[in-house]
Amino acid sequence: MDNRLKNGLRPRPKFNVGTDGAGMSRAATPPASRPSVMQAPVLVLNATFEPINVTAVRRALVLMLKGVAQAEEIHSSEVHSSSRAVAVPSVIRLLTYRHIPQQSRALSRKNILLRDRNTCQFCGRALPASELTLDHVMPRSRGGHSSWENLVACCYDCNNRKGDRTPEEAGLQLARRPRPFTLHTSRQLMRLIGHKDEKWRKYLFY
Numbered sequence: 631m632d633n634r635l636k637n638g639l640r641p642r643p644k645f646n647v648g649t650d651g652a653g654m655s656r657a658a659t660p661p662a663s664r665p666s667v668m669q670a671p672v673l674v675l676n677a678t679f680e681p682i683n684v685t686a687v688r689r690a691l692v693l694m695l696k697g698v699a700q701a702e703e704i705h706s707s708e709v710h711s712s713s714r715a716v717a718v719p720s721v722i723r724l725l726t727y728r729h730i731p732q733q734s735r736a737l738s739r740k741n742i743l744l745r746d747r748n749t750c751q752f753c754g755r756a757l758p759a760s761e762l763t764l765d766h767v768m769p770r771s772r773g774g775h776s777s778w779e780n781l782v783a784c785c786y787d788c789n790n791r792k793g794d795r796t797p798e799e800a801g802l803q804l805a806r807r808p809r810p811f812t813l814h815t816s817r818q819l820m821r822l823i824g825h826k827d828e829k830w831r832k833y834l835f836y
């Protein structure tokens with residue numbers, strides 16, 4: 631193996647969006663590498679080149695190994711399996727067109743954190759996912775539902791401080807009104823991340 635390449639692998643800056651590849655299939659295992667490279671964001675295009683999602687390198691490699699997607703743009707890093715170097719994709723495209731419903735995001739912890747950009751909605755601190763919890767703005771004990779409009783990313787400090795109270799009662803203020811994750815939110819996020827990767831731009835800014 632080329633040690634120069636191996637040693638030249640630099641960790642990518644961590645993006646605090648939910649691109650941890652959670653929920654990936656265990657059927658195909660991409661080559662092991664430093665976690666930071668495997669978690670770098672990859673733009674996913676539909677077969678028609680329309681941007682539809684952001685995923686992690688790990689998940690993108692699985693999609694490529696399964697023959698579901700192909701690389702359109704390549705990242706400067708490589709990852710290594712025991713026998714070969716594998717190019718890291720920066721943009722992938724699905725080989726078969728997939729219909730994307732307007733409201734395609736499931737209500738989940740991962741998607742709430744993604745919508746709120748891993749930022750506590752009370753104190754404004756951006757934190758790793760492991761240091762955030764979900765807060766019911768109107769507490770469940772007082773009839774608050776688990777919904778896009780009533781769940782926000784929240785650090786443990788603020789969560790403890792708030793307890794079973796409304797933000798007003800606890801002297802806390804929401805950074806913004808929580809909304810459902812729409813395709814619009816999704817595209818805004820893709821553009822935000824895309825600013826950091828030149829190879830994404832031609833697909834996102836048109």
Ligand SMILES: [Zn+2]
Binds near residue numbers: 752786
């Ligand atoms: Zn907080």
